[in-house]
Amino acid sequence: xxxxxxxxxxxxxxxxxxxxxxxxxxxxxxxxxxxxxxxxxxxxxxxxxxxxxxxxxxxxxxxxxxxxxxxxxxxxxxxxxxxxxxxxxxxxxxxxxxxxxxxxxxxxxxxxxxxxxxxxxxxxxxxxxxxxxxxxxxxxxxxxxxxxxxxxxxxxxxxxxxxxxxxxxxxxxxxxxxxxxxxxxx
Amino acid sequence: xxxxxxxxxxxxxxxxxxxxxxxxxxxxxxxxxxxxxxxxxxxxxxxxxxxxxxxxxxxxxxxxxxxxxxxxxxxxxxxxxxxxxxxxxxxxxxxxxxxxxxxxxxxxxxxxxxxxxxxxxxxxxxxxxxxxxxxxxxxxxxxxxxxxxxxxxxxxxxxxxxxxxxxxxxxxxxxxxxxxxxx
Numbered sequence: 001x002x003x004x005x006x007x008x009x010x011x012x013x014x015x016x017x018x019x020x021x022x023x024x025x026x027x028x029x030x031x032x033x034x035x036x037x038x039x040x041x042x043x044x045x046x047x048x049x050x051x052x053x054x055x056x057x058x059x060x061x062x063x064x065x066x067x068x069x070x071x072x073x074x075x076x077x078x079x080x081x082x083x084x085x086x087x088x089x090x091x092x093x094x095x096x097x098x099x100x101x102x103x104x105x106x107x108x109x110x111x112x113x114x115x116x117x118x119x120x121x122x123x124x125x126x127x128x129x130x131x132x133x134x135x136x137x138x139x140x141x142x143x144x145x146x147x148x149x150x151x152x153x154x155x156x157x158x159x160x161x162x163x164x165x166x167x168x169x170x171x172x173x174x175x176x177x178x179x180x181x182x183x184x185x186x
Numbered sequence: 187x188x189x190x191x192x193x194x195x196x197x198x199x200x201x202x203x204x205x206x207x208x209x210x211x212x213x214x215x216x217x218x219x220x221x222x223x224x225x226x227x228x229x230x231x232x233x234x235x236x237x238x239x240x241x242x243x244x245x246x247x248x249x250x251x252x253x254x255x256x257x258x259x260x261x262x263x264x265x266x267x268x269x270x271x272x273x274x275x276x277x278x279x280x281x282x283x284x285x286x287x288x289x290x291x292x293x294x295x296x297x298x299x300x301x302x303x304x305x306x307x308x309x310x311x312x313x314x315x316x317x318x319x320x321x322x323x324x325x326x327x328x329x330x331x332x333x334x335x336x337x338x339x340x341x342x343x344x345x346x347x348x349x350x351x352x353x354x355x356x357x358x359x360x361x362x363x364x365x366x367x368x369x
Contacts, residue, residue: 025231029240050229063227064258067271067283080280091258092228094308098253099230108245110312111253115363117307163307179245180314180357 002046005131009157016127016155021046023103031106036137036144036169045104045132045148048096052088054124060092088122093152093161100130100150101167109169110181116150116163127155132165141184143177144169194341194368195333198297207326210291212260216251216320224255250315253360256351260324261289293326296345298368306344306365313358321354329363336369343368 003019011019023031023046050056058072069076070087077083094116101111122128129152136147145168152161168177214220218236225235233240234250241249263270274281316322329348335341345366351359 022229023231025233028232028234029237056227060227063223065262069281069283073283076282080282090305090308094310095228095252095254098310098312099228099232103232113309113311115307115309118305176245181312 002044004044005047005129005133005153008047008129009153009155013127013155016129017049017051019047020049022048028103028106031103033106033108034104034169035172036139036146036174037172039134039137039144039146039169041134041136043134045100045134048100048130050096050128050130052122052124052126052128054086057086057088057092057124060089064091066091083121083123085123085125088124088126088128090118093118093122096130096152097150097161097163097165100132101148101165104132105167105169108177109167110177110179112145112166112168112181112183114150114163114165116161118161120154120158120160122154122160128160129153129155135164139171142171142174143184144171144174192341193333194298194300194343195331196297199331199343202294202296202328203331205293205328207291207293209323209325210260212256212322212324213262213264214259216256216259216316216318216322218249218318220259221249221251221255221318224252224258228252246315249318251317253312253315254310254362256316256320256322256324256359257349257362259322260291260349260351264290291324291326293328293347296328296331296343296368298343300343300368302369304367304369306367308365309361309363311361313360314353316353316359320359322359323352323354323356325350330365340369 008016061071070081071089074086077086097114098111105111132148132150135149138145148165150163150165151159153159170177238249327348330346332344333341346363348363350361
């Protein structure tokens with residue numbers, strides 16, 4: 001059972017970090033299928049907790065060849081752009097979202113779509129909590145569609161990425177979710 | 187809208203809705219080394235990305251890659267163009283590192299005198315995981331341009347750029363939409 005977001009935000013930073021539920025390789029290898037019938041409105045997804053350092057930011061800049069100095073050049077960030085520090089990339093947050101949805105729907109569900117906004121400047125030292133909560137569900141084409149509210153909050157409860165997502169889970173007695181994914185037509 | 191405030195959504199701006207760029211092939215192919223660096227940087231240890239034997243046992247039947255990794259493949263600087271990073275600093279020692287980098291497949295600019303750009307949000311639609319060896323083709327389009335009025339009474343634009351990614355078999359991989367505010 002994941003720690004409710006509301007409770008997590010009342011904890012000290014060390015306690016929050018200790019509640020990280022990001023899966024390891026073997027957890028993902030052995031993931032048991034979550035079925036549509038297992039999901040109820042209000043259910044929270046496991047919390048992915050990050051504590052990014054300048055090295056994490058540099059590694060992301062290098063991986064995607066993003067040369068924007070606000071992400072790795074502290075002097076430039078402070079004195080030119082007047083930012084509080086180097087900044088966590090919006091592109092990194094954007095890439096965490098499909099990972100978060102994939103992991104929850106594995107092995108045979110599908111992380112179909114998401115939309116989110118970028119708010120707040122995140123800096124090294126922040127504790128970031130990727131969270132999700134079920135807001136609705138419906139069946140269509142013998143597939144289970146689950147609607148989620150998602151976001152990435154800081155340890156202070158600041159929401160940096162409010163958004164929504166729709167994922168697809170198999171029904172217990174239903175067919176496999178088609179791959180490549182084809183949404184049912186109306 | 188008061189008479190003193192002109193609409194930012196002029197006919198010229200409105201005419202940009204639906205304008206598409208060329209279909210461009212990203213430089214290089216989806217490869218295991220790029221996959222390794224990307225998944226380590228996003229901190230996703232999923233063995234579907236690196237354990238070929240396990241990946242073969244999954245419904246995908248092979249190693250997969252994160253769905254929007256291809257969007258960064260598409261923004262690579264091609265080696266057959268001038269080095270834009272060096273040029274940026276030659277032109278302006280205080281360059282932000284990205285200002286003058288031209289990306290292939292870019293859309294023509296929206297004809298507006300609103301110059302301040304803010305990130306308004308992103309959308310992702312995922313249909314298929316790219317595979318190792320895939321060639322990636324992408325196309326940009328202005329999918330939407332809307333006008334809003336700020337608290338100061340001045341109009342601003344929300345411009346949405348949609349990018350569609352397909353593989354060499356013309357199969358849809360994913361669609362991304364990035365919205366920016368122009369004030």
